[in-house]
Amino acid sequence: MTGMNMREWKSMVTDRQQRSAMPIMTHPGIDMIGKKVIDAVTDGSVHFLAIQAVAKRFPAIAATMIMDLTVEAEAFGCRISFSDNEVPSVAGRLVSDYTSVAELSVPGLQAGRIREYLKAARLAAQNIHDKPVFGGCIGPFSLAGRMFDMTEIMTAAFIEPETVEALLEKCAQFLLLYATELKKSGMNGLIMAEPAAGLLDESMCDRLSSKYITPIVKAIQDDHFMFILHNCGNTGHVTGSMIRTGAGGLHFGNRIDMARTLREVPGDRLVFGNLDPVEAFRMASPGEMRRMASELLEATGEYRNFVVSSGCDTPPGVSHENIQAFYEAIHEFNQQTMIGIR
Numbered sequence: 001m002t003g004m005n006m007r008e009w010k011s012m013v014t015d016r017q018q019r020s021a022m023p024i025m026t027h028p029g030i031d032m033i034g035k036k037v038i039d040a041v042t043d044g045s046v047h048f049l050a051i052q053a054v055a056k057r058f059p060a061i062a063a064t065m066i067m068d069l070t071v072e073a074e075a076f077g078c079r080i081s082f083s084d085n086e087v088p089s090v091a092g093r094l095v096s097d098y099t100s101v102a103e104l105s106v107p108g109l110q111a112g113r114i115r116e117y118l119k120a121a122r123l124a125a126q127n128i129h130d131k132p133v134f135g136g137c138i139g140p141f142s143l144a145g146r147m148f149d150m151t152e153i154m155t156a157a158f159i160e161p162e163t164v165e166a167l168l169e170k171c172a173q174f175l176l177l178y179a180t181e182l183k184k185s186g187m188n189g190l191i192m193a194e195p196a197a198g199l200l201d202e203s204m205c206d207r208l209s210s211k212y213i214t215p216i217v218k219a220i221q222d223d224h225f226m227f228i229l230h231n232c233g234n235t236g237h238v239t240g241s242m243i244r245t246g247a248g249g250l251h252f253g254n255r256i257d258m259a260r261t262l263r264e265v266p267g268d269r270l271v272f273g274n275l276d277p278v279e280a281f282r283m284a285s286p287g288e289m290r291r292m293a294s295e296l297l298e299a300t301g302e303y304r305n306f307v308v309s310s311g312c313d314t315p316p317g318v319s320h321e322n323i324q325a326f327y328e329a330i331h332e333f334n335q336q337t338m339i340g341i342r
Contacts, residue, residue: 023310024277188225228250270305
C-alpha cells in the first residue's frame with residue numbers, strides 16, 4: 001500500500017472495537033510455496049512470494065518481512081552459516097579492537113544479500129495492496145554485538161567504550177542508509193529488531209542503543225512511514241528507553257508482562273506482543289495455542305493501542321493448525337466483545 005497514511009492506519013487500529021493481530025510471520029509462507037528457508041533468505045523473489053502467501057492466507061493487519069539478524073552483519077563482512085531449513089547465523093568475529101573497528105568500512109547497498117532483501121521489499125510494496133507492509137532490519141547494538149562478539153562487547157562497553165561507540169557509529173550510519181532505501185522501495189514502515197539491548201540496564205540502553213536509534217526514527221518516520229522498535233530481550237527494565245526513541249510502535253517479546261507494559265507506554269504508541277514464538281506457535285497443541293492467545297487477549301482487553309502478535313519472528317516449523325488456532329482465539333474474543341459478554 002505505497003503512499004498509505006500510516007497515522008490514519010494507526011487511528012483505524014486504535015478506533016476499532018475489535019482486537020487486531022499482526023504476528024511477525026513469514027516462515028509459514030515459505031512452506032506454502034514449497035521452498036526452503038535458504039531459498040527465501042538468499043533470493044528476494046522467493047522471499048516476496050512467502051510474504052505474499054501469508055498475507056493472502058491470514059487476516060493480519062499488516063505483512064512483515066523475515067526477521068533475519070544476519071543480513072546487515074554479512075554486508076559488513078561477517079561470515080554467515082546457512083542451512084536448508086534454519087535461520088542463518090553469524091559464524092566468527094569480525095572486529096576485536098579499536099584498530100580493526102577504525103579500519104572497518106561502512107558497506108553500500110549492494111553488499112551481501114542486502115540487494116535481495118531490497119528486491120523482496122520492492123516486490124511486496126508493488127503487489128500487496130490491501131494492507132501495509134513492514135520491512136525489517138537489525139538494531140545498532142545487536143549488529144555491533146554480532147560483529148564484535150556479544151560477550152566481548154558487553155565487557156568492552158565498560159573497559160574500552162570508545163571502541164564500542166566507534167563501532168556503533170558505523171552501524172548506525174549503515175542502518176540509516178538501509179532503512180532509508182527500504183522506505184524508498186515503498187514499504188509502509190520498518191520493524192527494527194534490537195534484542196541485544198535487553199542485556200543492558202536502562203542508562204546503558206540509552207547510551208548504547210537508543211542514542212543511535214533515535215536519529216534514525218527522526219529521519220525516516222513520518223505520516224506515511226511507521227517505525228516499530230522490537231526488543232524481545234527486554235523484561236521491563238528498558239521499556240522507558242524504548243519509549244524515548246520516539247518510535248511509533250513498540251514490539252515486545254514473551255519475557256515481559258504485557259498488561260504492565262501497556263500501563264507504562266503512552267497511549268499514542270501502538271504496542272505489539274507477545275506470544276512465545278517457540279513455546280506457543282511452534283511447540284503447543286492447537287488447543288494450548290488457543291488458550292494462551294485467549295489469556296493474553298483477556299489480560300490486555302482494556303488497551304485500545306494493543307495489537308496481539310508473536311513475541312518475535314515465528315520460527316520455521318509452525319503448523320497451520322496453530323496459526324488457525326491463534327486467529328480463532330482472536331475471532332472468539334472479538335465476538336464476545338461485540339455482544340457485550342466481556
